[in-house]
Amino acid sequence: MAEESEGSGFADGELSADSFFDHELRKPIHEEIHARLIPPLQAPLRARRIVFLVGRQNEQMAYASRQLRDWCQTVGIEGPKESWRQFSFSTEKYSVTWEAHTEFVTLTWYAPINDLTARPTGVGLEVLKQFPIIAAARIDVVERHEISPSALLGFEPKSLCLSRVGSGNAQIGTDFQTDEHGFTRFEIAVDQLSSIKTGILVRRLLEIDTYRTMALVGLQDARVQSWIVGGLETELSLLNEEIGTVSSIDDSKRILGMLHSLSVRAGQSLDATAYRFAASQAYGDVLQIRLDRIEEEQSEKHTTITRYLSNRVDPALATCRATEKRQRSLNNKIARSIQLLDARINVDIQSQNREVLSSISQTAKGQYKLQSTVEGLSTIAISYYALGILGYVLAGFADYLPLSKNMMLGALAPLVLLASWFGIQAIKNRHKA
Missing domain, CATH: 1.20.58 (Methane Monooxygenase Hydroxylase; Chain G, domain 1)
Known part of the structure; x- marks a missing residue:
């Protein structure tokens, strides 16, 4: 066995824990498996639970938590942490557990079997009175092999559920009907069932009633x-x-x-x-x-x-x-x-x-044909007037011309037509540019 170095706090060859650091989720993950501890229970007892539908908004759950901490401070009880999941305390008569879920909060308290108070003071019921109750359950646990016939008489026969659990060491019964106080009633008869398993069984039945309500x-x-x-x-x-x-x-x-x-x-x-x-x-x-x-x-x-x-x-x-x-x-x-x-x-x-587009194309074609016609007519008209002017000019020099005026105009007519046409094309191209 390696000897510890004197004053070091760890063995020779062992690295110091200060050399490492934990992931930010390590502590929350570790605490999650201990978030909802199940208390051991000893028959006879009566357990009651009320489920308040707080809502899934963060501010609603935060408000409920503040109300609970304020109440604890008022009655002199050490309140829960700000990010609590389960919070428990005890009074002279009751053992109380609060649990916070995503959209609901449960208040569970354990009392003697003969406790008849459906909504006692001192457990914090008034903390969430502004939120609606979505479920409530009552479980009576007695130390017997079977549930007594008198207890069974209180159930509705048509919906009575009766079975043995815990390897035959316990019997459970319910009809999922609500009593005069609005609680769903369960009966448990335990015979040679340990306090740990009794606590687990009670917890399971409370959860069954809670989750069957929330599922619906x-x-x-x-x-x-x-x-x-x-x-x-x-x-x-x-x-x-x-x-x-x-x-x-x-x-x-x-x-x-x-x-x-x-x-x-x-x-x-x-x-x-x-x-x-x-x-x-x-x-x-x-x-x-x-x-x-x-x-x-x-x-x-x-x-x-x-x-x-x-x-x-x-x-x-x-x-x-x-x-x-x-x-x-x-x-x-x-x-x-x-x-x-x-x-x-x-x-x-x-x-x-x-x-x-087809209509535009047809219009463009028509306009092009019209433009070509206009260009032709313009060429003829310009040539006609140009030849007329040339006729007046040639008439003034008739005595000096080698040919007659009419012959000269006939010879110049093709040239005038070509000059007119090229002139019109030049003007059109200049406008396009």
């Missing part, structure tokens, strides 16, 4: 958006029929404007539910993991929590997925219709441009 939050949005998407699909169908019969660019532009308006509304529908549907699927996945972890054993007379929730939550999540698929499909169809109409308008414009 998106169902109402799915129903509303399904109706909206249906209306938009009908509008698109009618516009597509008009596209097939459009006969003018003005009609095409009118339909294109309507398609763009439809595209905006379809995009708003998708944006309005994108987070909610994604969150519902994530909560559904977490719910399924929690259900798998409790490892229920099917009884002959009653269904299990896993089967009961699967028969109800799975169709709801399928509805959310189907609605989102319809939203995305609608947006794609509108985009294709816009592209089709854009292509139709471009073809019509190109056709009009060809007709205009």
